[in-house]
Amino acid sequence: MERHEPHSCNNAAEGRELRGCKEEELGEICLANDLARFRGSQVFRWVQERAVRTWAEMTNIREADRKLLSAALALQPLELRREQRSQDGTRKYLFGLADGESIECVLMDYERRRARNRQTVCVSTQVGCPVGCAFCATGLGGFRRNLTAGEITGQVLELTRLLRREDEGFQVTNVVFMGMGEPFLNYEAVLKAIEILNSPQGQNIGMRRMTISTSGVVPGIRRLARDNAQVGLAVSLHAGTDVMRDVLVPMNRRYPLAELLGACREYSETSGRRVTFEVALTEKTANKQEASAVAKLLRGMLAHVNLIPVNPVAETGMKRPTEERITEFAGVLTKAGIPVSVREERGTDIEAACGQLRRRYGE
Ligand code: SAH
Ligand code: SF4
Numbered sequence: 001m002e003r004h005e006p007h008s009c010n011n012a013a014e015g016r017e018l019r020g021c022k023e024e025e026l027g028e029i030c031l032a033n034d035l036a037r038f039r040g041s042q043v044f045r046w047v048q049e050r051a052v053r054t055w056a057e058m059t060n061i062r063e064a065d066r067k068l069l070s071a072a073l074a075l076q077p078l079e080l081r082r083e084q085r086s087q088d089g090t091r092k093y094l095f096g097l098a099d100g101e102s103i104e105c106v107l108m109d110y111e112r113r114r115a116r117n118r119q120t121v122c123v124s125t126q127v128g129c130p131v132g133c134a135f136c137a138t139g140l141g142g143f144r145r146n147l148t149a150g151e152i153t154g155q156v157l158e159l160t161r162l163l164r165r166e167d168e169g170f171q172v173t174n175v176v177f178m179g180m181g182e183p184f185l186n187y188e189a190v191l192k193a194i195e196i197l198n199s200p201q202g203q204n205i206g207m208r209r210m211t212i213s214t215s216g217v218v219p220g221i222r223r224l225a226r227d228n229a230q231v232g233l234a235v236s237l238h239a240g241t242d243v244m245r246d247v248l249v250p251m252n253r254r255y256p257l258a259e260l261l262g263a264c265r266e267y268s269e270t271s272g273r274r275v276t277f278e279v280a281l282t283e284k285t286a287n288k289q290e291a292s293a294v295a296k297l298l299r300g301m302l303a304h305v306n307l308i309p310v311n312p313v314a315e316t317g318m319k320r321p322t323e324e325r326i327t328e329f330a331g332v333l334t335k336a337g338i339p340v341s342v343r344e345e346r347g348t349d350i351e352a353a354c355g356q357l358r359r360r361y362g363e
Pocket of ligand 2: 129130131132133136137138139140179180181182214215236
């Protein structure tokens with residue numbers, strides 16, 4: 001297992017976090033410290049494009065200036081605690097945060113996507129999650145805190161840094177906010193991280209190549225439609241009726257299906273984009289009746305359904321359905337004219353279900 005060197009710079013921990021600052025903000029901080037604005041742009045590039053972990057690496061900035069800035073800005077790299085590699089090429093990382101908490105981050109399908117110059121990273125937005133969905137390992141552990149914008153961009157940066165050791169040209173091209181936590185319960189930090197990751201001076205990841213997955217926080221969906229409809233939207237639907245969804249996704253009791261679908265329509269009208277609806281299939285939900293309910297709900301919408309055979313998590317008792325049941329479910333949707341795909345099994349040998357790695361090693 002690879003390990004990062006221990007934190008080698010001592011920054012004022014109370015300073016603003018460097019990885020969560022936009023280029024303009026760094027320019028302002030430089031001006032406030034009697035430095036030229038363009039120093040801020042240089043620092044931004046080192047941090048966001050080159051993914052450096054220490055001030056010492058910023059070789060075109062004088063030591064005295066670095067010292068000045070490090071008193072105002074905290075550069076807090078994430079600490080690699082564990083890495084698991086799946087046989088299918090998926091890699092999963094457990095990162096430690098400055099306060100000792102830990103989060104998960106997944107590089108999907110590395111080998112296969114390398115050939116296509118496409119690299120997708122799944123990032124966390126909270127430590128734990130307050131929503132508590134029935135099949136989710138993250139929810140089981142409860143909620144600890146929101147991640148900061150710098151801890152969110154930090155996952156992409158650490159991963160880039162690690163991968164560039166073996167492949168100099170490594171570049172993240174897609175980001176999905178589908179790791180631990182509910183992104184819309186941490187709206188500001190998530191949207192700020194997206195803006196930073198989109199910066200042409202940084203990772204330059206296209207807005208349309210980033211997707212937020214939500215358990216159905218309606219105000220968040222509406223806000224996204226207004227603020228940045230370029231960003232992709234995935235909704236964890238999991239059931240076609242309120243009775244069933246109330247049990248699987250407790251968020252449904254607050255924002256029931258009619259409201260949720262209304263907000264999704266608003267988003268797709270504003271963005272012109274399809275909404276991805278995720279449906280985790282268990283032994284109990286993978287039947288024709290549920291499939292018809294989902295089909296009825298989504299008929300006529302700009303939608304795509306992604307079926308995910310549930311990843312078994314010991315404590316939840318949920319079991320995967322048979323292949324026949326999955327095919328049957330997909331068939332009902334196809335017949336109703338709704339595009340559907342079945343997510344291939346990825347990383348099950350390394351406990352890729354959201355929250356499992358942290359549950360085992362991180363607490
Ligand atoms: N909180 C957000 C994003 C993170 S969860 C959300 O719920 O959308 C990312 C996806 O993984 C969600 O669709 C979630 O329902 C799904 N998921 C969680 N645990 C799972 C499991 N054990 N098997 C399959 N999918 C799971
Ligand atoms: Fe939270 Fe998403 Fe897990 Fe539900 S599925 S508990 S919203 S992380």
